[in-house]
Amino acid sequence: MKRITAAFAGLAMxxxxxxxxxxxxxxxxxxxxxxxxxxxxxxxxxxxxLGEIYAQALEAKGVTVTRKFNIGARxxxxxxxxxxxxxxxPEYNGALLAAxxxxxxxxxxxxxxxxxxxxxxxxxxxxxxxxxxxxxDKDTLTVSAxxxxxxxxxxxxxxxAVAPTLVAGGGPEFSERQxxxxxxxxxxxxxxxxxxxxxxxxxLTVGALKDxxxxxxxxxxxxxxxxxNKFVPLEDPKNLFLSxxxxxxxxxxxxxxTVTGALDGVSGKLTTENLTSYLAQVQVDKKDIAVVAKAFxxxxxx
Amino acid sequence: xxxxxxxxxxxxxxxxxxxLYLALLPVLLGFVIALxxxxxxxxxxxLYHPLTNVYxxxxxxxxxxxxxxxxxxxxxxxxxxxxxxxxxTIYTVALLARTVADGLRSVDAVVVQAATAMxxxxxxxxxxxxxxxxLPVILAGLRVATVSNISLVSVGSLIGIGGLGQLFTRGFQxxxxxxxxxxxxxxxxxxxxxxxxxxxVQRAITPWTRxx
Amino acid sequence: MNLSYLFDPAHWDLxxxxxxxxxxxxxxxxxxxxxxxxxxxxxxxxxxxxHTGKGSFIAIxxxxxxxxxxxxxxxMLMVTLLGLGLLPVLIALTVLVIPPILTSSYAGMRxxxxxxxxxxxxxGMHPWEVLTKVELPMALPVMMSGFRNAALQVVATAxxxxxxxxxxxxxxxxxxxxxxxxxxxxxxxxxxxxxxxxVDLFLALIQRWIVxxxxxxxx
Numbered sequence: 071m072k073r074i075t076a077a078f079a080g081l082a083m084x085x086x087x088x089x090x091x092x093x094x095x096x097x098x099x100x101x102x103x104x105x106x107x108x109x110x111x112x113x114x115x116x117x118x119x120l121g122e123i124y125a126q127a128l129e130a131k132g133v134t135v136t137r138k139f140n141i142g143a144r145x146x147x148x149x150x151x152x153x154x155x156x157x158x159x160p161e162y163n164g165a166l167l168a169a170x171x172x173x174x175x176x177x178x179x180x181x182x183x184x185x186x187x188x189x190x191x192x193x194x195x196x197x198x199x200x201x202x203x204x205x206x207d208k209d210t211l212t213v214s215a216x217x218x219x220x221x222x223x224x225x226x227x228x229x230x231a232v233a234p235t236l237v238a239g240g241g242p243e244f245s246e247r248q249x250x251x252x253x254x255x256x257x258x259x260x261x262x263x264x265x266x267x268x269x270x271x272x273x274l275t276v277g278a279l280k281d282x283x284x285x286x287x288x289x290x291x292x293x294x295x296x297x298x299n300k301f302v303p304l305e306d307p308k309n310l311f312l313s314x315x316x317x318x319x320x321x322x323x324x325x326x327x328t329v330t331g332a333l334d335g336v337s338g339k340l341t342t343e344n345l346t347s348y349l350a351q352v353q354v355d356k357k358d359i360a361v362v363a364k365a366f367x368x369x370x371x372x
Numbered sequence: 373x374x375x376x377x378x379x380x381x382x383x384x385x386x387x388x389x390x391x392l393y394l395a396l397l398p399v400l401l402g403f404v405i406a407l408x409x410x411x412x413x414x415x416x417x418x419l420y421h422p423l424t425n426v427y428x429x430x431x432x433x434x435x436x437x438x439x440x441x442x443x444x445x446x447x448x449x450x451x452x453x454x455x456x457x458x459x460x461t462i463y464t465v466a467l468l469a470r471t472v473a474d475g476l477r478s479v480d481a482v483v484v485q486a487a488t489a490m491x492x493x494x495x496x497x498x499x500x501x502x503x504x505x506x507l508p509v510i511l512a513g514l515r516v517a518t519v520s521n522i523s524l525v526s527v528g529s530l531i532g533i534g535g536l537g538q539l540f541t542r543g544f545q546x547x548x549x550x551x552x553x554x555x556x557x558x559x560x561x562x563x564x565x566x567x568x569x570x571x572x573v574q575r576a577i578t579p580w581t582r583x584x
Numbered sequence: 585m586n587l588s589y590l591f592d593p594a595h596w597d598l599x600x601x602x603x604x605x606x607x608x609x610x611x612x613x614x615x616x617x618x619x620x621x622x623x624x625x626x627x628x629x630x631x632x633x634x635h636t637g638k639g640s641f642i643a644i645x646x647x648x649x650x651x652x653x654x655x656x657x658x659x660m661l662m663v664t665l666l667g668l669g670l671l672p673v674l675i676a677l678t679v680l681v682i683p684p685i686l687t688s689s690y691a692g693m694r695x696x697x698x699x700x701x702x703x704x705x706x707x708g709m710h711p712w713e714v715l716t717k718v719e720l721p722m723a724l725p726v727m728m729s730g731f732r733n734a735a736l737q738v739v740a741t742a743x744x745x746x747x748x749x750x751x752x753x754x755x756x757x758x759x760x761x762x763x764x765x766x767x768x769x770x771x772x773x774x775x776x777x778x779x780x781x782x783v784d785l786f787l788a789l790i791q792r793w794i795v796x797x798x799x800x801x802x803x
Contacts, residue, residue, distance in 0.1 A: 110532075115545050138532060143763070146450065150450050155451035243762045278668065360379070429780075433777050434740045436757050437776070440766070523651060537656060541660070556653070564652065
């Protein structure tokens with residue numbers, strides 16, 4: 071016990087030293103105190119919910135937390151993580167791997183474990199990932215039930231013939247990612263008539279798919295609107311979209327045994343099913359993210 | 373709405389504080405920078421038109437672009453509030469430097485001559501005669517700058533910092549009206565209160581304007 | 585500063601959706617519609633208040649009240665209420681342009697030289713003639729400066745349309761940001777600023793053309 075306390079004290083001291091030295095600008099927010107974790111999130115509700123779950127789990131273990139949610143797309147928040155503006159993020163292993171692999175993800179890597187192993191090789195210096203959860207939220211291309219019936223669509227392979235007559239939509243970043251339009255063209259030969267930049271799995275994209283402005287949408291598999299609107303996510307037999315297990319990405323300097331313990335606890339309890347249902351409470355019942363996060367933690371004994 | 377406030381008062385309160393800080397610090401900085409710049413345009417009349425043109429162009433740069441660009445130019449962190457503060461300071465200077473110049477130019481030449489005849493040197497004349505007379509015009513500009521800054525801050529929420537604007541994006545992503553409405557109402561209220569305070573200060577420090 | 589996006593000829597092909605000329609056109613479309621609707625609403629009200637002096641309180645305070653409404657919030661509120669489309673964007677932008685037009689048309693009418701108006705009445709002019717032949721032409725310089733102000737603001741602010749999935753030059757900002765392409769964001773910022781200057785120049789020319797030569801030098 072004594073040894074652990076001593077280790078903590080040492081860690082806290084080194085943290086506070088780096089914290090003081092790193093940011094001497096008087097205008098910046100007060101330098102993060104020792105043991106403070108700044109949790110960030112992307113600009114869609116699931117990421118904020120996960121960020122809030124992480125934050126509350128850490129707070130329950132006595133860690134001081136600052137929240138900087140709703141930052142933007144991966145391209146933006148990874149930069150914020152690297153410059154130290156934030157120290158912890160909920161991530162998706164496949165999408166993160168793809169973003170960090172400029173030459174593409176090696177062939178044959180698609181299972182959660184293979185993705186994680188590859189991911190660990192390409193992480194930016196000073197960052198690490200913790201235990202990944204069983205919960206998955208994949209990129210999908212989704213069509214309305216009518217479109218699916220009309221063109222007899224089940225998989226992305228079926229899409230190739232009709233794609234030139236269809237308008238697709240989703241977040242702006244999807245149009246330029248490998249796990250997006252680029253990969254669709256390379257792997258499935260799918261090229262759409264047009265791509266409309268809307269929002270990443272948000273109400274604009276769902277609304278546009280519903281009212282027919284677009285016929286194909288990039289939605290996330292846990293999105294409750296897929297079930298509510300009887301949308302049909304197309305299968306991905308060639309595994310263009312990698313496994314997307316939720317995993318905490320953290321700056322090494324912000325990590326310690328308490329933080330790892332708290333986040334491992336969360337990852338151990340997260341499943342695709344319970345994430346989908348808690349997310350529905352946010353998206354459909356309009357419950358507050360903080361309330362839903364609290365419910366998740368207390369209902370799972372965390 | 374009450375329900376939302378009850379559950380989220382911490383978030384709303386933080387957003388409000390951040391909003392105030394992000395909007396008002398630039399007003400202060402901008403005012404301090406605009407005073408000498410405005411004076412320069414009056415002291416050297418040939419500078420007046422070029423300067424006002426530059427202000428016009430600065431003012432037409434979309435705020436979102438400025439928020440995104442400043443980290444590249446200043447080398448600040450992407451999520452640093454400094455970016456918002458600097459951007460809004462630029463807008464404030466663009467607006468206020470012109471009003472300061474217009475205010476100083478509106479001072480009656482006869483008054484300036486009288487002060488000179490009484491033995492006022494340039495600097496003292498500026499501080500104790502010209503500036504006080506120009507104050508109503510300058511403060512009118514300050515009101516405009518304060519109010520537009522308060523409404524501009526929220527654009528920052530598109531890049532993750534933006535005070536009450538966070539409530540807009542939060543509500544928008546869920547198609548949920550309550551937080552957006554609360555954000556709009558608070559932002560308007562904040563502007564109204566700040567505006568009122570400037571009006572009251574103006575009445576207190578320029579008593580002569582009420583006599584006429 | 586990386587200008588490669590701006591100067592890539594591929595981004596200037598009018599036929600392509602999302603090309604710079606196409607975005608300029610849709611951007612100008614929002615701007616023109618908002619200014620038109622705003623003028624149709626605000627001009628008569630401003631002129632009426634200025635002419636009669638009734639409701640001056642509204643005209644004076646409309647300016648600051650309008651400025652304090654955050655356009656982004658209003659836009660997102662309208663989209664949640666009305667759904668996607670052009671309408672919410674037009675409402676948000678119109679609300680932005682009404683205050684400067686209203687305030688300036690009021691101020692233009694208020695600050696007329698009353699001796700001139702009295703002289704016109706004394707010459708036996710019908711009230712309608714007084715308004716259209718004397719008061720309006722004399723108020724025009726002030727009104728135009730308000731209109732130009734409104735135009736400048738709405739050119740820069742119409743970029744928010746892209747945050748709710750519409751077009752316009754905001755697309756360069758929002759998409760560039762989402763894919764971390766600063767060259768594109770820079771292109772958007774430059775084109776918007778240049779567009780604002782050109783629109784202002786255009787309106788200045790119109791002003792020169794429609795303002796009576798007898799009033800030059802007064803404004």
